[in-house]
Amino acid sequence: MSKIKMATPIVEMDGDEMTRIIWQLIKDELILPHVELKSEYYDLGLENRNATDDQVTVDSAKATLKHGVAVKCATITPNAQRMSEYELKEMWKSPNGTIRAILDGTVFRAPIIVKGVEPLVPGWKKPITIGRHAYGDMYRNVEMKVPAGSKAELIIFDKDWNPTDKAVIHDFGGGAGIVQGIHNTDESIASFARACFEYALTIKQDLWFATKDTISKTYDHHFKDIYDEIYVNEYDFKFKQAGIEYFYTLIDDAVARVMRSEGGFIWACKNYDGDVMSDMVAAAFGSLGMMTSVLVSPPKDGKSAYEYEAAHGTVTRHYYKHMQGEETSTNSVATIFAWSGGLKKRGELDGNAELAAFAEKLEKATIATIESGVMTGDLYCISTLPEGQKREVNTQDFIREIAKRL
Numbered sequence: 001m002s003k004i005k006m007a008t009p010i011v012e013m014d015g016d017e018m019t020r021i022i023w024q025l026i027k028d029e030l031i032l033p034h035v036e037l038k039s040e041y042y043d044l045g046l047e048n049r050n051a052t053d054d055q056v057t058v059d060s061a062k063a064t065l066k067h068g069v070a071v072k073c074a075t076i077t078p079n080a081q082r083m084s085e086y087e088l089k090e091m092w093k094s095p096n097g098t099i100r101a102i103l104d105g106t107v108f109r110a111p112i113i114v115k116g117v118e119p120l121v122p123g124w125k126k127p128i129t130i131g132r133h134a135y136g137d138m139y140r141n142v143e144m145k146v147p148a149g150s151k152a153e154l155i156i157f158d159k160d161w162n163p164t165d166k167a168v169i170h171d172f173g174g175g176a177g178i179v180q181g182i183h184n185t186d187e188s189i190a191s192f193a194r195a196c197f198e199y200a201l202t203i204k205q206d207l208w209f210a211t212k213d214t215i216s217k218t219y220d221h222h223f224k225d226i227y228d229e230i231y232v233n234e235y236d237f238k239f240k241q242a243g244i245e246y247f248y249t250l251i252d253d254a255v256a257r258v259m260r261s262e263g264g265f266i267w268a269c270k271n272y273d274g275d276v277m278s279d280m281v282a283a284a285f286g287s288l289g290m291m292t293s294v295l296v297s298p299p300k301d302g303k304s305a306y307e308y309e310a311a312h313g314t315v316t317r318h319y320y321k322h323m324q325g326e327e328t329s330t331n332s333v334a335t336i337f338a339w340s341g342g343l344k345k346r347g348e349l350d351g352n353a354e355l356a357a358f359a360e361k362l363e364k365a366t367i368a369t370i371e372s373g374v375m376t377g378d379l380y381c382i383s384t385l386p387e388g389q390k391r392e393v394n395t396q397d398f399i400r401e402i403a404k405r406l
């Protein structure tokens with residue numbers, strides 16, 4: 001059988017530890033036998049980031065903007081202990097942070113659903129994807145303790161520091177307290193909105209957005225207004241064509257509706273809401289090893305860039321076991337779905353139906369493997385399949401079992 005050809009390269013960002021080992025296995029066993037892989041390879045392993053003064057991370061992000069699609073392996077974000085472990089020249093920044101800053105994107109996280117690993121919310125039948133705004137609000141705040149008897153004011157100055165607007169926050173005459181100042185920018189909110197609208201069109205699912213605009217009549221309301229304006233001017237027609245909906249409600253109403261829903265939509269969240277809700281959704285769907293993540297940049301000249309990865313880290317504890325010659329049972333599903341997501345998108349963008357179809361097959365074979373009862377340890381523990389119908393396999397064998405079904 002001849003291998004599937006690719007017209008445009010996919011940007012390949014290799015990584016660290018257990019996920020680096022899984023990366024190679026996925027390529028060797030699942031992809032290279034079927035696809036004449038055209039990839040522009042960047043080694044984001046910590047050793048090479050150190051050797052290149054982290055230039056490789058910047059280069060890989062720029063290549064993603066150029067080619068439009070990347071697949072990333074999990075990478076170590078160095079801390080003090082890693083400084084000595086890898087004899088680093090500097091405590092290099094988080095690669096994901098660097099890539100996100102260059103792509104200016106929004107991160108979407110979605111669980112992979114398989115029979116036998118049931119969500120803790122019984123009504124959830126389809127994935128719920130969280131799109132989290134990754135700039136501002138509480139994450140860029142200034143805050144202070146306020147002694148009793150003081151007053152706090154919010155003042156806006158023009159560029160020459162002449163006050164143009166002010167309001168009393170609180171008179172602390174009655175006792176001490178605290179204040180906090182937060183901000184966001186129209187540009188960042190608009191990027192966030194466009195990334196969510198684009199992603200909804202990509203996966204053809206409804207988009208929900210929620211804030212507390214009844215209470216925060218200026219701040220949160222501004223998010224709602226920017227979303228509304230962009231939707232009406234740029235997306236209303238496209239959404240109707242695609243048969244999907246944009247739906248706005250209050251955040252507390254959204255939470256209640258999410259719990260009662262079947263899933264199958266994207267939930268756009270402000271920064272704090274996204275932080276909290278993505279952990280809630282991830283935990284309720286089962287395992288970190290089953291959570292995918294894609295970074296979507298706002299469209300430039302009508303085109304977004306997409307970077308696919310697993311939501312988990314490099315699974316260090318398993319790697320140390322592996323290095324001591326012990327057997328591991330690390331779940332490779334999220335990393336396989338990062339590859340299939342990237343190849344599917346590459347196929348779509350290039351009009352390469354064969355490549356997109358292969359990516360679909362890879363996902364189906366992965367899910368079929370688990371549903372047939374063959375799974376890694378993390379899933380074995382929570383699978384509702386009866387004993388005797390499920391079997392725990394090691395890292396390598398799990399991937400080989402998928403290869404057999406491909």
Ligand code: NAP
Pocket residue numbers: 073074075076077078096288289309310311312313314315316317318329330331332378
């Ligand atoms: P982690 O790698 O996500 O692993 C935490 C624990 O979750 C593991 O020890 C394991 O639990 C379980 N787990 C995660 N993924 C799994 C999988 N695929 N299969 C089975 N179990 C899985 O997080 P971490 O240990 O906090 O971080 C390790 C390194 O990853 C750090 O250097 C961090 O900087 C980096 N990191 C990178 C990214 C990224 O590149 N996107 C994200 C997060 C963290 P058990 O040990 O109980 O089996």
Ligand code: MG
Pocket residue numbers: 275276279
């Ligand atoms: Mg969190």
